[in-house]
Every structure is written in C-alpha cells, then in structure tokens.
Amino acid sequence: MKYILLIAAAVICLAGCQSRAEKEAEEKDRLFKDSIALADGDRVLGNIRFGVNEKEFDVQQRQFLEEHNDSIYGHCVQRIEGDFTLQGKLYQVTFLGLECQDLPVKEYPFRDFLTTKFGLESSYAPNRWVVGDRIISIGRKKTTMDLRYELQNAYSRSLASRFIEDDKPYECKFYNFYAMYFVSDSLRSENNRQIVEQRKKEERRKE
Numbered sequence: 001m002k003y004i005l006l007i008a009a010a011v012i013c014l015a016g017c018q019s020r021a022e023k024e025a026e027e028k029d030r031l032f033k034d035s036i037a038l039a040d041g042d043r044v045l046g047n048i049r050f051g052v053n054e055k056e057f058d059v060q061q062r063q064f065l066e067e068h069n070d071s072i073y074g075h076c077v078q079r080i081e082g083d084f085t086l087q088g089k090l091y092q093v094t095f096l097g098l099e100c101q102d103l104p105v106k107e108y109p110f111r112d113f114l115t116t117k118f119g120l121e122s123s124y125a126p127n128r129w130v131v132g133d134r135i136i137s138i139g140r141k142k143t144t145m146d147l148r149y150e151l152q153n154a155y156s157r158s159l160a161s162r163f164i165e166d167d168k169p170y171e172c173k174f175y176n177f178y179a180m181y182f183v184s185d186s187l188r189s190e191n192n193r194q195i196v197e198q199r200k201k202e203e204r205r206k207e
Helices: 002-040 053-065 109-117 147-161 186-205
Strands: 043-045 079-084 090-099 129-131 135-144 175-184
Touching: 002 109, 002 129, 043 175, 053 079, 053 090, 053 109, 053 147, 090 135, 109 129, 109 135, 175 186
Parallel strands: none
Antiparallel strands: 079 090, 090 175, 129 135, 135 175
C-alpha cells in the first residue's frame, strides 16, 4: 500500500510538472507571436501587404518572386494569388508551391518554414497558425499551372527525353499544388459583412 501511494504521488507530481512546462511553453509562444504581429503590422509576408489594391499587389508579388528567386525557405513558389474585398482591398494571399500527388499526406513542405518563423501551430486546428490578425494555414489547391513553371517543367523533361512534342495541342489542365494561405481576419470579416449588405440591398430591390 505504501509503495502504491508513493507511485501515485510520483505520477501526480510528474503530471503537474508536465502541465506547468506546457503552459510555460504556450505562454512563451504567445509572447513570441505577439511580438511578430506588432513588428509586422499589416504585412502578409516579405514586402506583400494586406489592404492594397490589385495593381499594387501585382507589383508586390512580382517583386517578392524576383527577390526570393521563386522560393520560400528553399521551397518552390510557382505562383502567388490574391483575393480582394468588394472594396478592392487584398485580404487573402495564396502561395502555390510544387505540384503534389493526389494521395493523402500528413506533411506539407511549408510547415518547417512556418514553425521557424511563427512558432507553434494552433492547438485547436491542425496546419494552422494565428499570429495577430493573420490566420495562416497550409493545404492543397487544385488549379492551373503557371506558364513559367510549366515551361520549366517542359525544359526539364526535354533534357531527360531529348525532345518536346511541339505538335501536341495545348490543353488547359488542373493540378494539385501545395498551398500556403495568409488571411487578414479583420479584412475577411469586413468582406463578409459587405457581401451580406450587398445581398440585402439586392433583395430589397426585388421586393
């Protein structure tokens, strides 16, 4: 009985120490994220900023790709896409990486970069980071291939096969790509509100 009580006390003590260590790690991570959010302000990543119009975003994303040599932390970025509010403000940016297979996987190539830069993933949602107003996530997106990326692949294939089938008609294809999403929570909420208001106005006109 004495030994059982000693073992139980040891287990409780270890559990308490582990819980305290986890809380300290979470608090340290929260302060780390708060400091990044304060320093970055409205920054998406690099020189790209939330709230800009489509013309400004086009300039920023081209500059980003040129400065980073079409990569992030060693991972290829074949295209950067932007979504805008009804008022024309950038509220979401998608970085499309390498083409991936249709098979389900647990790991994504951008995770190591995000963990290094932004700390721990969200405890209540996998593949997700919340840093100030930014909600960052990783996943996949099915879309067309960027022309420059497609030409690079064609060139690589030509080196391997020593020929390119030029007489083959062009066909618009969709592929699965690894994707990294940056969303401004405040601007997304603003956009959702604008959409609801617009729908209400349209319904009033029909009445």
